[in-house]
Amino acid sequence: MSRKHNFSAGPAALPTAVLEQAQAEILDWQGKGLSVMEMSHRSDEYVSIANAAEQDLRELLNISDEYSVLFLQGGATSQFAMVPINLMGEKRRAAYINTGVWSDKAIKEAKRYGEVSLAATTEAEKFCRAPAQSELSIDANAAYLHYTTNETIGGVQFDYIPDSQGLPLVADMSSDILARPVDVNNFDLIYAGAQKNIGPAGITVVIVKRSLLGNTLAGMPTMYDYQVHSKADSMNNTPPTYAWYLSGLVFKWLKAQGGLEAIAKINARKAAKLYAAIDTSDFYANPVALKNRSIMNVPFTLADASLESKFLAEAEAADLLNLQGHRSVGGMRASIYNAVPESSVDALVSFMAEFEKRWG
Numbered sequence: 001m002s003r004k005h006n007f008s009a010g011p012a013a014l015p016t017a018v019l020e021q022a023q024a025e026i027l028d029w030q031g032k033g034l035s036v037m038e039m040s041h042r043s044d045e046y047v048s049i050a051n052a053a054e055q056d057l058r059e060l061l062n063i064s065d066e067y068s069v070l071f072l073q074g075g076a077t078s079q080f081a082m083v084p085i086n087l088m089g090e091k092r093r094a095a096y097i098n099t100g101v102w103s104d105k106a107i108k109e110a111k112r113y114g115e116v117s118l119a120a121t122t123e124a125e126k127f128c129r130a131p132a133q134s135e136l137s138i139d140a141n142a143a144y145l146h147y148t149t150n151e152t153i154g155g156v157q158f159d160y161i162p163d164s165q166g167l168p169l170v171a172d173m174s175s176d177i178l179a180r181p182v183d184v185n186n187f188d189l190i191y192a193g194a195q196k197n198i199g200p201a202g203i204t205v206v207i208v209k210r211s212l213l214g215n216t217l218a219g220m221p222t223m224y225d226y227q228v229h230s231k232a233d234s235m236n237n238t239p240p241t242y243a244w245y246l247s248g249l250v251f252k253w254l255k256a257q258g259g260l261e262a263i264a265k266i267n268a269r270k271a272a273k274l275y276a277a278i279d280t281s282d283f284y285a286n287p288v289a290l291k292n293r294s295i296m297n298v299p300f301t302l303a304d305a306s307l308e309s310k311f312l313a314e315a316e317a318a319d320l321l322n323l324q325g326h327r328s329v330g331g332m333r334a335s336i337y338n339a340v341p342e343s344s345v346d347a348l349v350s351f352m353a354e355f356e357k358r359w360g
């Protein structure tokens with residue numbers, strides 16, 4: 001068996017050790033004689049798996065009991081609706097920072113439920129950076145401030161946590177949750193689709209301050225009410241049991257790596273190597289402002305765009321997979337999430353140098 005280097009933006013690479021453990025347990029989980037996939041979500045066995053996953057996530061991020069941790073379905077995209085439905089309240093207004101494709105989608109969805117006031121947008125600069133705190137103009141009548149910590153497509157990551165001037169702060173952390181330590185106490189709600197840095201597709205983590213629950217807009221589906229999920233320990237209906245279990249294995253793997261401080265050091269090193277390869281060459285380029293360069297998603301272009309398909313084909317032949325940029329922007333993108341080993345980044349950097357020698 002040979003596992004290739006996987007730079008997919010999502011669903012993304014999972015730690016090999018996690019897949020091996022899942023493989024070892026797939027027919028018979030811990031001597032119980034059945035697979036996790038075949039268990040009742042109400043069984044003692046499964047409840048222990050679900051609780052352990054939540055506990056490990058709480059430990060990794062140091063989440064206090066002031067917050068409810070939810071494991072939901074519908075992806076981060078459903079959160080684009082659930083956030084306004086649950087938090088807009090009577091104000092029916094919310095403030096958003098626009099830094100690219102994902103925040104733009106969140107804004108469009110929020111507009112279905114109320115007014116959106118833009119606290120800042122970098123659209124005029126083609127989303128090549130995050131706005132500074134001093135550029136934020138936050139509507140004091142808004143119910144919350146929403147931003148995207150890491151734009152997965154543009155490769156733009158905030159280098160600070162915005163001061164929301166007293167408003168609840170909501171963050172879409174889909175592509176950089178667990179990449180480095182973060183003080184959850186600065187946030188009122190954090191959400192993240194799992195398929196980037198948590199686990200397989202099909203599950204979404206929401207960390208929400210309990211004090212915000214219970215203000216859901218009238219007439220909305222039961223499944224869009226955080227309080228319902230919070231009261232039911234994310235088992236109001238059948239949860240995505242296997243994805244939850246696999247996410248739990250990833251949390252255990254992260255703890256075994258030394259937690260978020262340890263993984264952050266590795267991530268910083270991986271990103272530095274890749275950006276150095278881009279910056280020391282005239283052949284490759286990345287348009288993002290230095291302080292906002294993402295440590296998870298690294299888009300880059302070739303000076304000669306006509307070489308792109310050759311680059312991708314030769315990369316694939318060298319076992320470097322999924323380097324094509326998002327269909328909306330083109331170019332290349334290497335996603336180097338927690339589960340992508342440093343050796344994969346080394347292999348990519350070598351390939352880039354070699355490709356430039358041949359075609360540059």
Ligand SMILES: *Cc1c(COP(=O)(O)O)cnc(C)c1O
Nearest residue numbers: 075076077102152172174175193
């Ligand atoms: C991938 C992604 C989403 C969308 O996630 P789905 O689970 O496909 O709905 C939203 N926001 C960000 C930042 C993402 O990276």
